[in-house]
Amino acid sequence: MKSKQEILEIFGQVISGPMNRYVSEWKKSGKKVVGYYCSYIPEELFTSIGVLPYRIRGAGSKDSSVADAYLSARLCTFVRHSLALALSGELNFLDGVVSMNSCDHIRRGFDLWKHKVKPGFSYFISVPRVQDDRVLFWFEEEMEGLKKAVEDHFGKKVTPEGLKSAITLHNRARILLKEVLDLRKSDSPPLSGTEALTAAVASQLIPEPDLIPLLEDFLAGLKKSGGGKPARARLVVAGGELDEPQFIRNIEEQGGLVVADDACFAVRSFWDLVPENGDPWKSILRRYLFHVPCARMVGALDDRTAFLTSLVKDFRADGIIFQRMKFCDIWAGESHNILWRMKKAGIPILVLDREYQVPASGQVQTRVQAFLESMGK
Amino acid sequence: MINKQIPDSGPETRNLKLETIIVAGVDIGSTTSKAVILEGRRIVGTFIGQSSTNPTKTADEVFQKALEMARAERSQVRHIVGTGYGRAKVAFANENVSELSCHGKGAHFLVPSVRTVIDIGGQDTKVISVDVLGRLQDFGVNDKCAAGTGRFLDFISGSLGLKVSDLGHYHFDPGEPVTISQMCSVFAESEVINLINEGVPLASVVKGLHFSVASRINSIARRVGLAPEVVVTGGVAKNPGVMKCLEEKLEVKLQSLPGDFDPQLIGALGAAVIAAEKVNKSA
Numbered sequence: 035m036k037s038k039q040e041i042l043e044i045f046g047q048v049i050s051g052p053m054n055r056y057v058s059e060w061k062k063s064g065k066k067v068v069g070y071y072c073s074y075i076p077e078e079l080f081t082s083i084g085v086l087p088y089r090i091r092g093a094g095s096k097d098s099s100v101a102d103a104y105l106s107a108r109l110c111t112f113v114r115h116s117l118a119l120a121l122s123g124e125l126n127f128l129d130g131v132v133s134m135n136s137c138d139h140i141r142r143g144f145d146l147w148k149h150k151v152k153p154g155f156s157y158f159i160s161v162p163r164v165q166d167d168r169v170l171f172w173f174e175e176e177m178e179g180l181k182k183a184v185e186d187h188f189g190k191k192v193t194p195e196g197l198k199s200a201i202t203l204h205n206r207a208r209i210l211l212k213e214v215l216d217l218r219k220s221d222s223p224p225l226s227g228t229e230a231l232t233a234a235v236a237s238q239l240i241p242e243p244d245l246i247p248l249l250e251d252f253l254a255g256l257k258k259s260g261g262g263k264p265a266r267a268r269l270v271v272a273g274g275e276l277d278e279p280q281f282i283r284n285i286e287e288q289g290g291l292v293v294a295d296d297a298c299f300a301v302r303s304f305w306d307l308v309p310e311n312g313d314p315w316k317s318i319l320r321r322y323l324f325h326v327p328c329a330r331m332v333g334a335l336d337d338r339t340a341f342l343t344s345l346v347k348d349f350r351a352d353g354i355i356f357q358r359m360k361f362c363d364i365w366a367g368e369s370h371n372i373l374w375r376m377k378k379a380g381i382p383i384l385v386l387d388r389e390y391q392v393p394a395s396g397q398v399q400t401r402v403q404a405f406l407e408s409m410g411k
Numbered sequence: 412m413i414n415k416q417i418p419d420s421g422p423e424t425r426n427l428k429l430e431t432i433i434v435a436g437v438d439i440g441s442t443t444s445k446a447v448i449l450e451g452r453r454i455v456g457t458f459i460g461q462s463s464t465n466p467t468k469t470a471d472e473v474f475q476k477a478l479e480m481a482r483a484e485r486s487q488v489r490h491i492v493g494t495g496y497g498r499a500k501v502a503f504a505n506e507n508v509s510e511l512s513c514h515g516k517g518a519h520f521l522v523p524s525v526r527t528v529i530d531i532g533g534q535d536t537k538v539i540s541v542d543v544l545g546r547l548q549d550f551g552v553n554d555k556c557a558a559g560t561g562r563f564l565d566f567i568s569g570s571l572g573l574k575v576s577d578l579g580h581y582h583f584d585p586g587e588p589v590t591i592s593q594m595c596s597v598f599a600e601s602e603v604i605n606l607i608n609e610g611v612p613l614a615s616v617v618k619g620l621h622f623s624v625a626s627r628i629n630s631i632a633r634r635v636g637l638a639p640e641v642v643v644t645g646g647v648a649k650n651p652g653v654m655k656c657l658e659e660k661l662e663v664k665l666q667s668l669p670g671d672f673d674p675q676l677i678g679a680l681g682a683a684v685i686a687a688e689k690v691n692k693s694a
């Protein structure tokens with residue numbers, strides 16, 4: 035059994051750049067990997083036919099200029115850096131890429147994938163912008179198209195049995211991550227927010243058969259280890275794209291402890307399970323369309339506010355740090371709505387803009403410190 | 412200003428009963444570094460120096476100079492609070508506190524009725540809301556860039572061939588203000604030069620600049636809220652043109668600091684006040 039520290043080291047290596055030891059082994063054994071953007075792409079579809087779903091990021095890119103040449107100055111740095119990796123060949127281990135209409139930035143990024151990176155397989159799906167049974171058929175039709183394209187390209191049939199065992203695997207990983215999350219409710223959690231995000235991000239880059247034993251050991255280690263020292267303030271980090279634990283570390287270095295993270299790559303990616311009874315394909319699609327909504331979903335502000343408020347309450351947080359990538363339109367609008375709602379509710383909130391791959395500036399440190407001071411911490 | 416008794420300022424500072432206690436605040440900013448020495452409620456030493464690439468050394472120097480003015484020894488100083496961007500580099504400080512809290516406390520020390528502090532500094536424009544004790548409640552900082560800061564006016568006055576301190580004077584010459592549309596300081600500079608080349612009167616351009624600064628501040632201030640009294644600090648508070656535009660935009664009456672107190676010292680003063688409170692609390 036591996037110790038908490040050993041596993042954190044492994045996870046830390048896994049998230050530091052595009053390639054990791056598990057994907058490398060996977061490829062060596064002749065198996066395929068498909069990269070995808072966003073939490074609306076069903077991982078179980080790929081897992082069921084032995085293809086690894088790998089969540090695309092920009093970690094490891096130092097300079098995005100090769101991608102900038104083709105992208106508007108208004109595109110976010112997450113998309114830029116992920117495309118920079120792709121264009122410079124660092125994502126060549128991907129046998130395909132699947133993207134969607136999450137936002138216009140990712141759409142334009144997909145244009146580049148298609149025309150400049152030219153992956154062996156690429157597919158774009160249109161995901162409805164409302165969480166409503168009325169449009170479920172649309173989502174199902176889109177996903178049917180993806181399923182057929184995947185079957186044709188990889189020469190394997192998606193079966194109910196395959197989907198069922200994929201559901202079990204992915205649910206197992208989600209349950210373990212939720213148990214880790216639960217430990218953060220305690221007065222002195224056995225892990226920092228930095229460590230928790232490291233584990234959550236790594237989980238989306240490691241094949242489930244390798245991941246599950248790691249998460250099991252991680253959880254067991256955490257349960258045995260004592261809590262950290264009491265924090266100056268307990269915080270929930272919210273917002274859009276967030277796969278950089280360094281950002282959380284900058285907050286925690288000011289004395290805050292991040293106890294929950296309502297963000298892409300974090301809680302939103304593992305919160306909802308797929309029901310294990312019933313038609314597996316239908317259960318998967320329902321879970322993905324109706325999971326904790328991204329700000330791209332229209333009319334979901336009440337749900338998101340309620341979800342965030344419940345995290346603040348359940349994790350006994352003193353305040354919220356809401357982060358968004360610069361130029362992210364979807365989360366820019368959201369940050370304002372949430373700011374005013376939380377102000378009204380009397381929950382302290384700090385909104386921070388950030389750029390991908392940019393370590394904390396003095397400005398961020400000052401704001402976080404002042405935020406803690408304003409809460410009397 | 413030195414050795415002047417500051418009028419009584421609210422419940423918490425009134426509790427600074429240890430009249431002979433000496434404390435210090437050291438504010439290491441991006442441009443200047445400041446130190447303030449308090450003895451009880453009296454400001455007995457201040458110093459403003461240029462920041463350098465060695466903040467630890469600069470902190471030491473400004474502290475030493477302020478001590479000399481106060482005729483005090485280091486060993487007499489009971490508690491030191493560091494603040495400003497270089498706050499973590501003030502090696503001899505007992506603790507560091509963000510400049511937002513310090514500006515709130517410093518302004519409150521001088522103007523006890525203050526609830527909102529607008530600090531227009533070199534790199535940052537801050538809007539700070541404080542409670543009756545001067546404690547930080549909420550804040551907003553310019554997040555786009557240097558537009559709307561003192562540095563912006565400094566930089567553009569240079570390209571107009573003016574001293575930044577003269578801008579306020581031109582504001583009151585006749586001429587309708589122009590609209591400066593560029594957000595970016597660098598692009599705004601070329602826009603301003605174009606306007607001058609087209610023959611637009613200098614007063615109109617200067618007024619336009621002042622309104623653009625006031626607009627930036629207005630958007631931050633309205634997000635934070637503008638409870639009276641509203642006090643403006645920072646070098647730009649000395650520009651009557653900007654103050655007039657701000658009053659128009661914010662629709663509130665603005666207060667300046669008591670006339671002879673250098674607004675650049677507010678952060679260091681607030682740090683010293685926090686240091687004094689610490690000593691009093693533990694006494």
